[in-house]
Amino acid sequence: MPRSIAQEQDILKLPAPKSPPQLTSRRIGIHTSTSGGVETAAERAYRLGCNTFQIFSSSPRQWKPYLLGRSQCDQMRGLREKYGIKPLVIHTNYLINLAGVNPEFLGKSIEAFRAELERALALCAEYLVLHPGSFRGSSREEGLDRVAAAIREAANGLDLKAGNLTVLIENTAGAEYSLGGSFEQVAELVAKLRGLIPIGACIDTCHTHVAGYDIVSEAGMHETLAQLDATVGLKNVAVWHCNDAKAARGSKLDRHQHVGKGMIGLEPFRRLLNDPRTAHSAFIAETPIDEPGDDLRNVETLKGLVQEE
Numbered sequence: 235m236p237r238s239i240a241q242e243q244d245i246l247k248l249p250a251p252k253s254p255p256q257l258t259s260r261r262i263g264i265h266t267s268t269s270g271g272v273e274t275a276a277e278r279a280y281r282l283g284c285n286t287f288q289i290f291s292s293s294p295r296q297w298k299p300y301l302l303g304r305s306q307c308d309q310m311r312g313l314r315e316k317y318g319i320k321p322l323v324i325h326t327n328y329l330i331n332l333a334g335v336n337p338e339f340l341g342k343s344i345e346a347f348r349a350e351l352e353r354a355l356a357l358c359a360e361y362l363v364l365h366p367g368s369f370r371g372s373s374r375e376e377g378l379d380r381v382a383a384a385i386r387e388a389a390n391g392l393d394l395k396a397g398n399l400t401v402l403i404e405n406t407a408g409a410e411y412s413l414g415g416s417f418e419q420v421a422e423l424v425a426k427l428r429g430l431i432p433i434g435a436c437i438d439t440c441h442t443h444v445a446g447y448d449i450v451s452e453a454g455m456h457e458t459l460a461q462l463d464a465t466v467g468l469k470n471v472a473v474w475h476c477n478d479a480k481a482a483r484g485s486k487l488d489r490h491q492h493v494g495k496g497m498i499g500l501e502p503f504r505r506l507l508n509d510p511r512t513a514h515s516a517f518i519a520e521t522p523i524d525e526p527g528d529d530l531r532n533v534e535t536l537k538g539l540v541q542e543e
């Protein structure tokens with residue numbers, strides 16, 4: 235999970251770059267701070283050398299929604315057009331659990347998810363990433379059905395298609411009771427929602443690794459991508475969260491590390507970024523900021539792996 239950046243490390247406080255950043259043929263970005271208003275994130279993403287980025291559109295750990303102003307949406311759109319930054323990915327609030335059994339909590343989650351959809355539409359975001367949630371207290375199958383029903387209810391009356399907004403189901407680290415720990419579960423949910431709303435997947439490299447898939451060896455990555463293609467379908471993976479992992483394969487511990495500095499290492503990211511089957515995807519880091527400049531370094535590391543034709 236992404237962390238917000240401290241003020242003193244904010245790239246907006248540094249002098250503006252003299253020349254436009256070098257970009258690659260791949261869409262590469264990072265989870266970006268919205269400190270000072272959501273629209274400020276587009277300028278940050280540009281200065282970090284990104285051509286795509288991810289934000290929270292509201293506080294990620296509070297129920298109280300952030301109220302978006304019309305001028306903020308216009309500014310965000312204007313900056314993205316000026317810099318050619320696309321897609322804009324929004325990550326939903328962590329409190330939302332659309333698979334839960336508690337009716338009060340589920341009701342709150344549906345309301346909060348609807349507000350996420352409304353803000354994503356207002357900001358002209360292309361993607362809204364959702365963790366499928368925890369089914370504790372029921373069966374996995376019932377959990378999946380609850381998520382599908384909850385998303386349908388939350389999206390009722392909203393025209394996602396006209397807004398060019400697609401909801402992406404993210405694979406998870408595979409903790410007990412959490413949905414989405416396998417590609418099959420992500421695929422099942424995507425299948426249940428197909429036809430109801432524009433739907434796709436977001437695959438996180440750290441989650442994939444700690445859930446038990448081998449992406450470290452070349453043969454393992456080949457096999458894992460084949461499994462992903464056979465279930466979710468690589469064409470449906472619109473966003474890759476490019477995070478290295480602090481924990482071992484199969485540990486189910488979700489601890490993100492800087493790209494190339496963890497248990498996954500640099501080579502798997504090189505293979506992923508240069509695979510022709512992922513050329514349509516956006517690659518977004520959700521790496522920690524331990525030292526000032528870590529955000530810029532992770533973006534540059536990813537960009538440095540792209541082999542141009």
Ligand SMILES: [Zn+2]
Pocket residue numbers: 235325363365404
């Ligand atoms: Zn996530």
Ligand SMILES: [Zn+2]
Pocket residue numbers: 235438440441488489490
């Ligand atoms: Zn994570």
